Amino acid sequence: xxxxxxxxxxxxxxxxxxxxxxxxxxxxxxxxxxxxxxxxxxxxxxxxxxxxxxxxxxxxxxxxxxxxxxxxxxxxxxxxxxxxxxxxxxxxxxxxxxxxxxxxxxxxxxxxxxxxxxxxxxxxxxxxxxxxxxxxxxxxxxxxxxxxxxxxxxxxxxxxxxxxxxxxxxxxxxxxxxxxxxxxxxxxxxxxxxxxxxxxxxxxxxxxxxxxxxxxxxxxxxxxxxxxxxxxxxxxxxxxxxxxxxxxxxxxxxxxxxxxxxxxxxxxxxxxxxxxxxxxxxxxxxxxxxxxxxxxxxxxxxxxxxxxxxxxxxxxxxxxxxxxxxxxxxxxxxxxxxxxxxxxxxxxxxxxxxxxxxxxxxxxxxxxxxxxxxxxxxxxxxxxxxxxxxxxxxxxxxxxxxxxxxxxxxxxxxxxxxxxxxxxxxxxxxxxxxxxxxxxxxxxxxxxxxxxxxxxxxxxxxxxxxxxxxxxxxxxxxxxxxxxxxxxxxxxxxxxxxxxxxxxxxxxxxxxxxxxxxxxxxxxxxxxxxxxxxxxxxxxxxxxxxxxxxxx
Numbered sequence: 001x002x003x004x005x006x007x008x009x010x011x012x013x014x015x016x017x018x019x020x021x022x023x024x025x026x027x028x029x030x031x032x033x034x035x036x037x038x039x040x041x042x043x044x045x046x047x048x049x050x051x052x053x054x055x056x057x058x059x060x061x062x063x064x065x066x067x068x069x070x071x072x073x074x075x076x077x078x079x080x081x082x083x084x085x086x087x088x089x090x091x092x093x094x095x096x097x098x099x100x101x102x103x104x105x106x107x108x109x110x111x112x113x114x115x116x117x118x119x120x121x122x123x124x125x126x127x128x129x130x131x132x133x134x135x136x137x138x139x140x141x142x143x144x145x146x147x148x149x150x151x152x153x154x155x156x157x158x159x160x161x162x163x164x165x166x167x168x169x170x171x172x173x174x175x176x177x178x179x180x181x182x183x184x185x186x187x188x189x190x191x192x193x194x195x196x197x198x199x200x201x202x203x204x205x206x207x208x209x210x211x212x213x214x215x216x217x218x219x220x221x222x223x224x225x226x227x228x229x230x231x232x233x234x235x236x237x238x239x240x241x242x243x244x245x246x247x248x249x250x251x252x253x254x255x256x257x258x259x260x261x262x263x264x265x266x267x268x269x270x271x272x273x274x275x276x277x278x279x280x281x282x283x284x285x286x287x288x289x290x291x292x293x294x295x296x297x298x299x300x301x302x303x304x305x306x307x308x309x310x311x312x313x314x315x316x317x318x319x320x321x322x323x324x325x326x327x328x329x330x331x332x333x334x335x336x337x338x339x340x341x342x343x344x345x346x347x348x349x350x351x352x353x354x355x356x357x358x359x360x361x362x363x364x365x366x367x368x369x370x371x372x373x374x375x376x377x378x379x380x381x382x383x384x385x386x387x388x389x390x391x392x393x394x395x396x397x398x399x400x401x402x403x404x405x406x407x408x409x410x411x412x413x414x415x416x417x418x419x420x421x422x423x424x425x426x427x428x429x430x431x432x433x434x435x436x437x438x439x440x441x442x443x444x445x446x447x448x449x450x451x452x453x454x455x456x457x458x459x460x461x462x463x464x465x466x467x468x469x470x471x472x473x474x475x476x477x478x479x480x481x482x483x484x485x486x487x488x489x490x491x492x493x494x495x496x497x498x499x500x501x502x503x504x505x506x507x508x509x510x511x512x513x514x515x516x517x518x519x520x521x522x523x524x525x526x527x528x529x530x531x532x533x534x535x536x537x538x539x540x541x542x543x544x545x546x547x548x549x550x551x552x
Contacts, residue, residue, distance in 0.1 A: 005300075005333055005395045007402035008245045008267070133266040136258045140505040144490040158497040161526045163514040166309070166469050168377040173442060173519035176377045177435045179419040182211070184381075187419035194415050198405040202228025202385070202418060209422035214368060214387040218358035225388040227403050228421075230413050232339040232371035232384035238410075239335055239367050239386055242402040243300045244269040251292065251302040253284070255506035257337065259311050272296060273507070281466065282313035286322055293330050301333050301367075302326075304353060307340040310506050310513040311472055312447075312465025314348040320356040327361045333396065338370045339384070342436070344467035345444040354389035364398045366391065372417075374469065376424050376438065381417035433482050444515045446523055447471060453527035454514075457534040463511075471514045472503070480534060481541030485510050495536075496529040 015311050070307075168174050185195040201207065206224035215221050229235035236259060244250060246268030252260040254273035261271045272292055275285040284304075293299065304323060306315045315323075336353035345351045354366040371384030386403060390396040423429050451462045454473055461474040475488050482488050485502040489512060493499045503511035516523065 005243075007242050007398045012356055024221070037542055038080055047056065055426060083230050092271060129266055129268075132268060133262060135262055136507075137501075137505045140486060140502060144486060144493065144502070148313070158529070159525075160497050160499070161518070161522060161529070162499045163516075163523075163526055164499045164501040165375070166181070166515045167379055167518065168374065168469065168517040174377050174439060174517060175447070177424060177432055179199055179432055179435075180372075180376060180378065181428050183352055183420045183423040184416050187416050188467045194419065194472050196415065198412050198415050198418070200410070200412050201404055201416065202226065202412055203421075206383075206385075206418040206421040209425045210385050210387060211426040214354065214370075214389070215407060216352070216355045219354065219362060221389060225390075225400065227386045227388075227400075227407050228413050228418060229371075229384045229386065229407065230410055231373055231379070231382040232337070232341070232369050233259055234382070234410065234413075235369045235371065235384040236260070236335070238338065238403045239302075239399075240264055240269075240407050241406055242399050243333070246344060247298065249299045250330075251289070251299060253303065253305055253308070255310055255508045256303075256305055256501070258506065259287050260303050268302075272299075276304075276308075276311065276313070278463070282308060282311040282316065282320050284323060286326060289326055299330070299332060301335050303337060305333045305337040306353065307338075307343060307350065307467035309468055310470050310501075310503075311463075312468045312470045314344050314466040314468075316352060317351045317356060320351055320353060321360060324353075324360050324364050326356050328360075333365045333367060333399070335367045335369065338368055339374050340468040341370060341375045343375060343440060343469065344442060345440075345447065345465065348466040350467070357389065357391075363389075363392045367396070367399070372421065372424055375436070375439075376420075378417075378420070381414065381420070383413045383417045383421060443469060443516060446518075446520055449520060450514065450516055450523045450527055453524070453531060456530045458538045459534050460530075465516075469515055469517050471516055473512050473514065475503075475510050477510055479541065480537040481544065482537065488512060491537075492530065492533050498526050498529050498533075500530075511528060 006417055023437065026264065119248075168501065169176065202210075204223065206228055207226040210226045210228070211221050211223050214226075227235070227238065229238055240250065240260075240263045244264055244267045247270070248266050249270045249272055250260070251274050252264070253270050253276050255276060256273070263269045274292060275288045276282040277285050291300075302323075304315075306320070323334070334357070338350075342350050352368070354368055357364045357366050366389040368387040368389065369384065370387070372381065373379035373384065388396050388400045388403075390400075423431060427433065447465050450471060451464055454460055454471070455462045459476040460481040461476070463472045463474065465471050475482070475485050477484055477488065482491070484504065486504050489500055489502040500512040500514050503509060503513065506513070514526075516525070
């Protein structure tokens with residue numbers, strides 16, 4: 001029986017310089033740049049910086065203020081220079097329209113492209129792949145911000161607090177490990193090494209360290225089984241770009257990290273969401289998974305995220321064995337997103353998927369995606385990786401080779417930042433073990449503290465996290481007199497200057513997600529503001545309920 005997993009067709013034609021992919025990327029970049037230039041020329045000025053909501057910040061687009069209605073844009077170039085300046089002065093305080101850069105480009109394109117293409121002969125269409133690449137979180141964030149006109153400056157002078165984006169490096173409570181900083185500093189001084197290109201799959205030292213980190217008594221892997229990438233997101237993209245062709249299917253968790261859907265649909269693949277059970281600590285609904293497989297074809301992989309974003313769940317070894325058994329039954333490789341790795345809260349323990357699969361006889365191939373961004377608090381360094389744990393039938397060989405070919409397009413992560421990997425992953429590095437222990441304890445204490453205050457808020461119910469950097473909170477919209485979780489987030493930002501991510505961004509209504517990596521004092525202020533907001537909403541709802549009908 002042939003158990004070799006097929007790689008996608010497009011990686012077979014990838015060349016070292018990534019000519020075809022680079023061409024598509026250049027075209028997309030050029031069209032966006034042209035849109036910005038045209039927007040500036042036509043009176044479209046940028047608003048204040050938009051709030052970035054979650055991991056994958058390179059996918060976010062700042063909103064732009066449209067000073068004119070779209071119907072007025074076509075003839076704007078007939079204004080004289082004096083009229084042009086006067087128009088901007090008169091519109092400086094008129095914040096009637098907010099658009100994303102993508103919407104601006106689409107508006108300009110739809111109104112002007114046809115006639116201009118006929119007149120000039122120029123036509124620069126964006127690729128279908130770029131059109132399929134949509135961040136599902138962005139519309140939710142835009143819907144919150146567009147009517148607030150950047151509410152961060154409106155809440156009675158209260159300092160802005162964002163509990164939406166998980167950027168642990170931005171927290172004064174958590175600092176990167178000194179050993180990592182020293183390693184990068186040394187690499188910088190030895191610039192004759194650090195300034196040069198590396199193998200597209202990563203530096204030998206980093207790959208050896210990662211291989212050792214992901215090797216177990218039951219299954220040892222080598223440097224050849226490691227590919228270093230531009231962050232864990234970049235690693236996931238390499239894996240899914242290789243696994244998925246148009247028309248194929250991938251199973252992703254719901255709720256889950258939106259990047260999975262974004263990458264898969266960009267490749268023209270179908271995304272099927274399997275349920276996570278809230279009443280079972282967000283475990284995978286195994287019955288739902290079986291029903292999906294009974295009615296689906298051409299499923300290429302299942303993605304598991306443990307510890308989980310956004311739920312903060314940590315899977316037990318027993319549950320991971322259930323997942324491995326399911327994957328073995330249906331011959332599915334597992335893509336295991338373990339970027340939060342050992343960030344777990346007592347008594348919960350992290351169990352690597354590859355280790356569980358190895359203990360069960362190595363029937364299922366596992367592709368582990370991880371990195372130093374979250375566990376070591378350096379997301380800006382953009383160093384992630386894929387570790388290939390093949391099964392007894394070498395089913396991953398084609399996928400591993402395909403990933404390495406596609407890696408030649410990115411040309412690897414930063415040479416400087418990769419210098420920190422051996423230091424951080426070595427158990428012998430002085431201070432690293434103690435530093436990791438302190439980070440875990442700090443996050444756990446902050447989670448307990450935040451949950452304690454939020455649990456006292458009217459209309460809210462906390463789901464205590466087991467790990468990662470997130471807390472999920474249920475919102476009783478009826479008790480608070482709100483339509484949904486998006487209105488909750490919008491009004492909280494507008495009235496209290498606290499930004500949380502509504503659950504709708506993850507496809508889960510009537511909850512919100514808060515990041516707990518901020519300092520304790522910031523979390524206290526934020527949670528007290530949330531408490532005041534909820535109390536005020538409940539009081540307003542109660543007054544409306546008691547108000548006589550005749551008084552309406």
